[in-house]
Amino acid sequence: MISGRILVVDDDAAIRTVVREALRREGHEVETAASVAEQRKAMARFAPDLLVTDVMLPDGNGLDLVPEMLADHPGMPVIVLSAQNTLATAVRATEQGAFEYLPKPFDLEELCRAVADGLRSRATRTDVEPEGIKEDLPLIGRSPAMQDVYRTIARVVSNELTVLVFGESGTGKELVARAIHDLGARRGKPFVAINMAAIPRELIESELFGHERGAFTGAQARTAGKFEQAQGGTLFLDEIGDMPMEAQTRLLRVLQEGEFTTVGGARSIRADVRIIAATHKDLPAMIANNMFREDLFYRLNVVPVHLPPLRDRPGDIAELARHFLDRAGQEGLSRKRLGPDALARLTAHGWPGNVRELENLMRRLAALSREEVIGARLIDQSLSGGAETPLPLLVGRGLSDAVEASLSGYFASFGDELPPDGLYDRVLAQMEEPLLRLTLAAVRGNQLRAADLLGINRNTLRKKLTDHAIDLAKLRRGP
Incomplete structure (x- = not known):
């Protein structure tokens, strides 16, 4: 020693x-x-x-x-x-x-x-003048687990090492990537994010590397890919575990050689980007099952960052909740504050959707709650999907926030899995029935008035009422 x-x-x-x-x-x-x-x-x-x-x-x-x-x-x-x-x-x-x-x-x-x-x-260190470091940064929390995250971020902002962020859905993996970009030497240059899980397999290479005119059916003009769009900046590869094996092979080649070609192109383009990847999946297990390339994993996992789930950092929940309420108020929603019983209820919740679920809950309460001080009753009501707000209040931004919060809770209920296929038609169908019921209730069953409010013709409304077996007589009587 x-x-x-x-x-x-x-x-x-x-x-x-x-x-x-x-x-x-x-x-x-x-x-x-x-x-x-x-x-x-x-x-x-x-x-x-x-x-x-x-x-x-x-x-x-x-x-x-x-x-x-x-x-x-x-x-x-x-x-x-x-x-x-x-x-x-x-x-x-x-x-x-x-x-x-x-x-x-x-x-x-x-x-x-x-x-x-x-x-x-005894490393020799040069003096660096702090530039652009603000307290108003996207990551919030003072728990020991978050301190480890902060210390890792602090060590990588001054270099170009590749970072791989691990964490459950909703923990803030993109926020980590943005913090590294915004605090590093590439600040001010492009930050480009791409979610591998959201792109059809056959389009991933085109999305990443771009394509030339005529490279495939429908390619009517040259299109720059994410690597080209991010030149000089940072490319964030979210949900890297969902990348197909063939695209993994090409990405590995780019990381090894530092250059790429567009789909259908012949000229090599230098890849001047910093790579930050993220996943909620167990990549070592995927490697064992031949679902992820081991050599790519080691190329990406130079500096690992492990984001804790919200349930493992309960001491941060109050600060996060207040931050989200404050931000909702700044965006034009009603300004709210949390009562002591609400904080206790928030801390006791398991948060399967992590920080994203908490943010959506706070926005939902800011948009829909009549009360200035949010108590445990409102928390319970909102977490259970209950609604206390009548239709007239669900206008403009509040309606969008309510729908987004409801859908976020729906996605969060599946944990790390995805809902069954056919989501678009299923969600629209499930939203249509309560929309019809609430609209008809607001006009006491007057179909002509309801059709005008909905912006559809009366025959379409009648068909939808039949499809959903809505009882008009009850709606005419009112509550």
């Missing part, structure tokens, strides 16, 4: 004492400081081999001092500790030149390992 001189800076006396004694047991020489002023004096006197510093100090920000410390002591590893456990803090610590970032509360053994790694590396 390599021992060294360690300076620990934290305004909490208990933390200083615990860390100092733990590091001394590891054989290091340790001094401590409680402020920026004390840190500067100790740096000059003690000349540490490694610095451990908190961010929020009584007389300054420890993170802001990292470039200064590195300028005076080139090659000195800096480990940043912070209770501000956000993605922005993790990224900024890395961009300022920190060797490691550990969120508070931290594990002593993990800190000791980071110190040992830092002393072994």
Whole structure:
């Protein structure tokens, strides 16, 4: 084990004492400081081999001092500790030149390992001015599982390594890809996403690489593919586990050679893109069943990011729910807030649809609820599919939000599977009957008025009433 001189800076006396004694047991020489002023004096006197510093100090920000410390002591590893456990803090610590970032509360053994790694590396780090790092980033949550995600993102934004994001549907895999793009050197360049599960097998190669005029029936003009559209930026390959084997082979060749040709083309095009892929499937199991290429997996899985399901990060649910309600209010929906009993109910829910399900629930409540404070009753009612809003309120944006939220809940009920085929006709048929009933109820069974409201002729309305066996007499009587 390599021992060294360690300076620990934290305004909490208990933390200083615990860390100092733990590091001394590891054989290091340790001094401590409680402020920026004390840190500067100790740096000059003690000349540490490694610095451990908190961010929020009584007389300054420890993170802001990292470039200064590195300028005076080139090659000195800096480990940043912070209770501000956000993605922005993790990224900024890395961009300022920190060797490691550990969120508070931290594990002593993990800190000791980071110190040992830092002393072994003595890596020379250049000063990087933070650019474009905002607190308003798409990933939200301060749970330990999300801290691991933030730290991985912070380590890859400054390089071009290929990233493979694992996570259940609805956990935010595209948000991770966008964060890496927006915080990296390719920010400002195209971010192009393609979902392999949403494209017919026979069209995937054309979608990815483009095609020339006449390459196949219907190809009337040259069309650029996603690789060409993303030149200079990032290409996000979502649901990579759904890519057919033949397309996997061609993608592997592009990753190996760094160039591609369009379908029907002969000229090689250089692929200047960063690849980020994502999947909710068990790729190693697919490899074992000859459903996914092992060599492609290793090409993509250079840096894995594992996104936790929402049920494994219950401490983040309240912050996420408030964020989604605030955003709904900014978009023009009614501004709502959550009562204490609602937060307890949200935390107790299993969230099979993960963060996407929570977002849709908050938007649905913002669109449809009459009450300003959302309680557990409304949460239960909405989760169970109940509705308390009459037809006149379901207009404009609210109707779109309600339909989207309902369909999202339907998809979420299947977990990682997809609904049965024929979804389009089935959903339209299921929406048509309640639409007819509610419209006729609103006009007390007046078919002429109902046909006008619906924008269809009276004969069409009569046929639909027969098809759905709707009782007009009951609707005329009203509630």
